[in-house]
Amino acid sequence: MAGVTFSNLSKSYGNVPVVKALDLTLKSGEFTVLLGPSGCGKTTLLRMLAGLEEVTEGEIAIDGRVVTDLHASERDIAMVFQSYALYPHLDVAGNIGFPLEVRGLPKSEIAAKVRSVAGMLGLLELLTRKPKQLSGGQRQRVALGRAMVRDPKVFLFDEPLSNLDANMREEMRSELIRFHRETGKSIVYVTHDQVEAMTMAQRIIVMRQGSIQQNGTPFEIYKQPKNDFVAQFVGSPGMNILDTDFAGCLRLGGAPLTVPAGFDLSGGQVAKLGIRPEDIRLGTSATTEASLSFPVRLVDVQPLGATMIIDLKTVGGNLPLIALAEWRDPGISPNSEIEVVVPISAVHKFAADGVRIC
DSSP, X not given: OOOEEEEXXXXXXXXXXXXXXXXXXXXXXXXXXXXXXXXXXXXXXXHHHHTSSOOSXXXXXXXXXXXXXXXXXXSOEEEEOSSOOOOTTSOHXXXXXXXXXXXXXXXXXXXXXXXXXXXXXXXXXXXXXXXXXSOHHHHHHHHHHHHHTTOOSEEEEESTTTTXXXXXXXXXXXXXXXXXXXXXXXXXXXXXXXXXXXXXOSEEEEEETTEEEEXXXXXXXXXXXXXXXXXXXXXXXXXXXEEEEESSSEEETXXXXXXXXXXXXXXXXXXXXXXXXXXXXXXXXXXXXXXXXXXXXXXXXXXXXXXXXXXXXXXXTOOEEEEXXXXXXXXXXXXXXXXXXXXXXXXXXXXXXXXXXX
């Protein structure tokens, strides 16, 4: 196992900064996910760690050893890419054992290590098959096996599940979680899929425009987002962010809210309210807790099976709002008006610059 440290790390392409003076320490043996939208710098950061991109400024250390100027082959890491990149002329055993052949290990030792890794990944019965005879999930497991057989200090994954269908992604997520639990290896995993991040990570690093927005556990990221970007990016659907004003009372887009006693407005600093879709309750009788309440207009209902997404707009302010509820016939039709309530304990407050107040 090995920890990873980035110190004042920057990467620019010409005059365009991609990673900006980043300081970050990843714990040894932890499953860390770099999460963010396309172009946020997460893959560039991973490739600098792998030695596939040059560092513009700063330093990278693995297990206390500075590797900034070392070739990729000298860093004792293994990387699994989005594409499987298997050798089509080699069978499964040949693909998994290829890194060991390059090192010149004895054939008997290679065969033993290949069978051990193949057993962990459920590939023992497929060792003689060529890549074209495998499913997408099986090919990805072979790519994982090729990385595992090297027994590196750190595993790097660059969106390895994005080419798989939904069912296969679920299966491979479970495989990776089990792999990490059994080996205890340090893993750095890049994705733009917040579901992958929430289900697999022990720690999530949310990135945007080359900078870290938040570093925390999945629970911390979801329950206490540090700014409105993290709040909206993490969640399915993401958090509703509603602009407010203070014309004598709290308003949403000009429409007044019924505000219970004790709702802290932090001296007028609150410029935005954050509300998770699952915390919106339809009907004023839905809760006895101290709550915000306001009228909305139903726009659409999208059934998802066990749940449904309800598109709403605030009456008077016409602000879009998404609710998530148990799938049932809501008994209301498009353009009808209803009252919604949100427990004040579930309301997130943000300043005008998007930074969390409480």
